[in-house]
Structures are given as structure tokens and as C-alpha cells.
Amino acid sequence: MKNILDAWCREAFASLDWEAPPESLIERPRDGGHGDYSCHVALRLGKRFGQPPLEVARTLVAHLPPHPGIERIEILPPGFINFHLAHAELVRGLARSLEGPLPYGHVTPGRARILVEFVSANPNGPLHVGHGRGAAYGDSLANLLEALGYVVEREYYVNDAGRQMSILALSVWLRYLENRGCPTQPFPHAGYQGGYVLELAGELAMADGDRYERCEPVLQDLPPDGAEPEGAADRHIDARVAAMKTALGPAHYAALHDFVMTHMSERIRRDLRDFGVHHDRWFSERSLYDSGQVTETIGILERRGETYRADGALWFRAEAHGDEKDRVLVRANGEYTYFSPDLAYHRDKLKRGYDRLINVLGADHHGYAPRIRAGIEALGEDPTRLEVLFVQFAVLLRGGQKVQMSTRSGSFIALSELVAEVGRDAARFFYVLRSEAQHLDFDLDLAKRQSQENPVYYVQYAHARVASLWRECEERGLAYDPNDRKSFPALTHPLERTLLLTLIRYPEMLEQAASARAPHLVAHFLRELAAAFHGYYNGVPLLIDEPSLRNARLSLCRATRLVLADGLALLGVSAPVRM
Numbered sequence: 001m002k003n004i005l006d007a008w009c010r011e012a013f014a015s016l017d018w019e020a021p022p023e024s025l026i027e028r029p030r031d032g033g034h035g036d037y038s039c040h041v042a043l044r045l046g047k048r049f050g051q052p053p054l055e056v057a058r059t060l061v062a063h064l065p066p067h068p069g070i071e072r073i074e075i076l077p078p079g080f081i082n083f084h085l086a087h088a089e090l091v092r093g094l095a096r097s098l099e100g101p102l103p104y105g106h107v108t109p110g111r112a113r114i115l116v117e118f119v120s121a122n123p124n125g126p127l128h129v130g131h132g133r134g135a136a137y138g139d140s141l142a143n144l145l146e147a148l149g150y151v152v153e154r155e156y157y158v159n160d161a162g163r164q165m166s167i168l169a170l171s172v173w174l175r176y177l178e179n180r181g182c183p184t185q186p187f188p189h190a191g192y193q194g195g196y197v198l199e200l201a202g203e204l205a206m207a208d209g210d211r212y213e214r215c216e217p218v219l220q221d222l223p224p225d226g227a228e229p230e231g232a233a234d235r236h237i238d239a240r241v242a243a244m245k246t247a248l249g250p251a252h253y254a255a256l257h258d259f260v261m262t263h264m265s266e267r268i269r270r271d272l273r274d275f276g277v278h279h280d281r282w283f284s285e286r287s288l289y290d291s292g293q294v295t296e297t298i299g300i301l302e303r304r305g306e307t308y309r310a311d312g313a314l315w316f317r318a319e320a321h322g323d324e325k326d327r328v329l330v331r332a333n334g335e336y337t338y339f340s341p342d343l344a345y346h347r348d349k350l351k352r353g354y355d356r357l358i359n360v361l362g363a364d365h366h367g368y369a370p371r372i373r374a375g376i377e378a379l380g381e382d383p384t385r386l387e388v389l390f391v392q393f394a395v396l397l398r399g400g401q402k403v404q405m406s407t408r409s410g411s412f413i414a415l416s417e418l419v420a421e422v423g424r425d426a427a428r429f430f431y432v433l434r435s436e437a438q439h440l441d442f443d444l445d446l447a448k449r450q451s452q453e454n455p456v457y458y459v460q461y462a463h464a465r466v467a468s469l470w471r472e473c474e475e476r477g478l479a480y481d482p483n484d485r486k487s488f489p490a491l492t493h494p495l496e497r498t499l500l501l502t503l504i505r506y507p508e509m510l511e512q513a514a515s516a517r518a519p520h521l522v523a524h525f526l527r528e529l530a531a532a533f534h535g536y537y538n539g540v541p542l543l544i545d546e547p548s549l550r551n552a553r554l555s556l557c558r559a560t561r562l563v564l565a566d567g568l569a570l571l572g573v574s575a576p577v578r579m
Helices: 002-015 041-049 053-062 087-097 129-147 163-179 195-208 232-274 285-290 293-303 339-351 368-378 415-422 424-431 444-448 455-476 494-504 506-515 520-539 547-570
Strands: 037-039 070-076 080-085 113-117 151-158 281-284 307-310 313-316 327-330 356-362 386-391 394-398 440-443
Touching: 002 037, 002 053, 002 506, 041 053, 041 080, 053 070, 053 080, 080 087, 087 494, 087 547, 113 129, 129 151, 129 356, 129 386, 129 394, 129 415, 129 424, 129 506, 129 547, 163 195, 163 232, 195 232, 232 415, 281 285, 285 293, 285 339, 293 307, 293 327, 293 339, 313 368, 327 339, 339 356, 339 368, 368 386, 394 444, 415 424, 415 444, 424 440, 424 444, 424 455, 440 444, 455 520, 455 547, 494 506, 494 520, 494 547, 506 520, 520 547
Parallel strands: 113 151, 113 356, 151 281, 356 386, 394 440
Antiparallel strands: 037 080, 070 080, 307 313, 313 327
16 A cells, blocks of 8 residues: 555656655554554655745645545645545455465565575584574565565575684594593684584594594694684694694595584584575585686686786785775685685576575674675676675573673574574564664563563464454354455444554565565564454454354454464464464
8 A cells, every 4th residue: 555655646746747756755654643654755845845844745635636545634734644544445455365366465476586595604513593593584584575476595505615614623523532532632722612512523433433533643833722822723723623634634534524514514404494494505615616616716807807916815806896905815825715715606696597696694794795796796797686684693681691602612502492492483583573783682581481571472372362263153153254345344443443454554564574675574563463453352342143244353353364374474483373
């Protein structure tokens, strides 16, 4: 309805030969007493025309063509235009919400092809609650885009060729040696120390026995370990990784690396599956090297004159394409930087023919977007095809106190632990309650509470309440005709109008949420719809003796249930019929 009213107002602008602003002219007022929809454009035009906004509003309304969906228009100082929908329009909206074949507000598939890459956490540890927010957001966004007719694919980029995986392999190997009684040097400061490392070491021993049993070499002139001096921990662990590779030899090190990689990847897949998240493709970073795409991508940049050599390294002229500085592609020692395979990966994605690439990243990756866009442009592709969305950190609160998390130290809350504690539904809903651009305080105590204070419980309870009506109908022998549309005009109670108004906003809310990449708007709408239904359920008798009005009221409840179930499904949350 919002888009219809916007187009309607633009007709008046055209008849007056006024230039309409590009943004929507229609808003939904916070105060229901100010109409069902409102237009504030006269407040901005008054200064342009040198007239009081109230006069501008009157002129605009005078040139609005007749509209059957509008019952009344109010013009209020200093220039507000408030629209009140006709009851017949609300009835038509209810009928549309019950018709198929697509769910209400959904669009026939056929819009642009979009690749959504999300989570993509390094497989150097289990997914923790920070990853959970990106998983819930990315999956909900993909669901939302699909509902609006986009052809969506979901992808996880597996960092299986980087330094962090080597450090995890070393960490597991050292714990494996300790378990087998082999002397080792003190565990490195920069090693992974979580309980999952001990579990992997135990599984390694069970699977391969003494295959990797080598006494760790005593390194001469070993770089000092610890936080000081700066970089000491990194230099120390890099030296120990190199020594491990020498001790094991290429074949055994590759087998160890693959064992750790496979087991961690499987755990991540399992945790995501338990969280209700799926990916259509798991893309291996290593495949970019094996297929030659990394060297091929760098070769294209070189041929296009986008690189230069300095200090023994190969540099990309990123600053010329909008980045804050140039970027190293190949270090002086011949090793590729992380940027090289990342750029090759995006080139691969672009070659697959998607109209838009959406990357969902953690808030600590803000420098990533401009350098990748610079690389895409330097390769001769359109950088606007890439959209990068940043998910802010989630803070767990227990008893009002912040729960500390650190992947490397092992003192983190795994996503699987969160799901086990509060349930998948609560976790998914709480993660998308706020915009991804805002920090999130996740209250564990509230998430477990079965009361109206818990937003997911409140919404699910509304759905279960509707389901209970049909059970009660059956118990009392009351009939319901789902095809009865003639009775709908009888829905004139103020609480029915409130519920009808909320329901007909669902399609426009979905469109807005998809355009703004904002699944939290779905969560907010569901809370509003649940509140309207609870008020209706408590304030109006539903299972009355009069058949026609009972049909109308049950149809309104049925439409509410369908929208609640659909909105919850978009967020990856179940819609229980009993609670």
C-alpha cells in the first residue's frame, strides 16, 4: 500500500509540474491517531516555493486524483497530510493474504542472481557466538531475498590454505606429542589452547597411532616467545611451524593438515546445520592455488599495468582505484599475501555470472571492502556489483555480566553451547533483533525466559494461540468455511482494524527489509503483529455462535497465523502449534 500511495502522490506532483523528491513520499506515522499513512513532503517544499507548508499541502491534496482505497485525508499544521484507509481496502488486503499460490508478500522468482557469502570463519576453531550473529544474519537475509524473487545462492569461503591453519596443525601436533609422552618445548603463546585442540589431538592418536610421533626439534636461537617485544609471539610460532614441517616431512605434514582441516570443517558444518543454516557451496581457498587462479589473477593485473615492484615485493596500485594505500600481492620471500587469493576468489565469483555479490563480514574487516573493490576495478570489472555488509559484535550477558570470549585462549562460548543453552529459535531470533550495524547485547537469561518479556516466546505464543482456536473449534463442533469472503466487511471492531492494518503492511515491510538488507525489520514486525493479535484474542470473542462473523474472525486469525509462520521461517525460527 505504501508504494501505491507513493505513486498516487507522484501523479499530483506531475499534474502540478513539480519535481518530486527521489525518496518515498509516504511514511507510516508512529501515532495511529495521525492516520494510517502520512506525507510530510510539504514541510520541505514550503521553503522552496516560498509558501507556508500548510498551503503547499492543500495544493497537493487538491490535485490528488480519486482513490478508492482512501476514506479520508487530513491536513494538519504545520503541513502534515494524513491518509486514512477505507475499510474496503483493509478487507481486500485480508483476502489477498489468504490467496496463493505464493505466501503473502512473496514475489515470483526471476529477479537478479545474487551470491551471498557469509560466515566464512577460519576453520581454526569451532564457531563461537560472534560467528553465530553473522550466520543468523546472512541466512535470514538470503531467505528474505529469495522471498522477494531473487535467485540466491549461499556460499562459505573455506580458508584452508592460510597461516592460521598451520598454527592449528602445530597446536594439535604438540598436544598429540604430550599425550604420547614425547618431550616438547613450552606450548607457544600464539598457539590455540582450547579444549577442542585436546579433542583433536586425541582423535588424531586414535586414528593414526604413532604416525606423527616425532620428538619436537630443539631449535637453536629460537625467537623469544610472549607478548613482548612486539611480534615476538608470531616470530616464535612461525619458527616452530617451520620446524614441524621439517620434522614430519611434506607427506606427513600434509596428512596432518588435512586431518585437522577435515575435522574442524565437519564440526563447523554440523554446528551450522544444527543452527538451521545451510550453504549451497563450500569454496576452498586451496582450490584457487591448485587451479592456478591466483597466479592467473596476478598475471592479469601485471599485464594491465596495475602492479609494480618495490623492496623485493610485488605491489598492487590499489590507491589509484580508491583504496587508502597500495597493497602487497607477493612478499619479498615469494609468499602470497592474504589479498592475492581473496582477489582471485572474487574474480571467480564474478566469472560465474552473478548480478550482485553480497559479502557478510565481521566488523573487524572494514578495510577489506575498499581493497577488494579496487582490485575488481583494476581487473576491468564493475566494482559496484560487490556489496559488503558488516556485522557488529555480539556481547553475551549472563546475570547482567559480560561473558569473555577468545578463540585462541579457548575461553569462548561455542555456538553449539549457546544453542544447547537457549535453543535454536531463541538464538536465531535474538541475533536479528537489532540492525547488523549495531552492537548487540545478547541476554542469555531473557532468551531462556518463558514469558511475554522474551520476544521470541511472545511471537511464537501468538502463533500457538491461533492454532489452539482450530482445536477448540473441533472440540466444540463449530464449523469454519475458509472460502467465505463475503463475511469480511463485518470486521469492524477497533481491534480488528488494528490487526488488519498490521497485516496489510507485511508485503511492503518485506520489500523494505530486503532493499535495506535489514532482517531485523521482520523481527520488529512480528513483535508488532503478535501484540496486535494478543490484544485481539483477549479483547474480542472469536468462537461465537453466529457463523458468518465467526468465519470472518477466524479468517483474520488464519491470516495472522500464516504471516507469523512465514516471518518466523524467514528468520530461521519455528512456529509451534502448542506451547
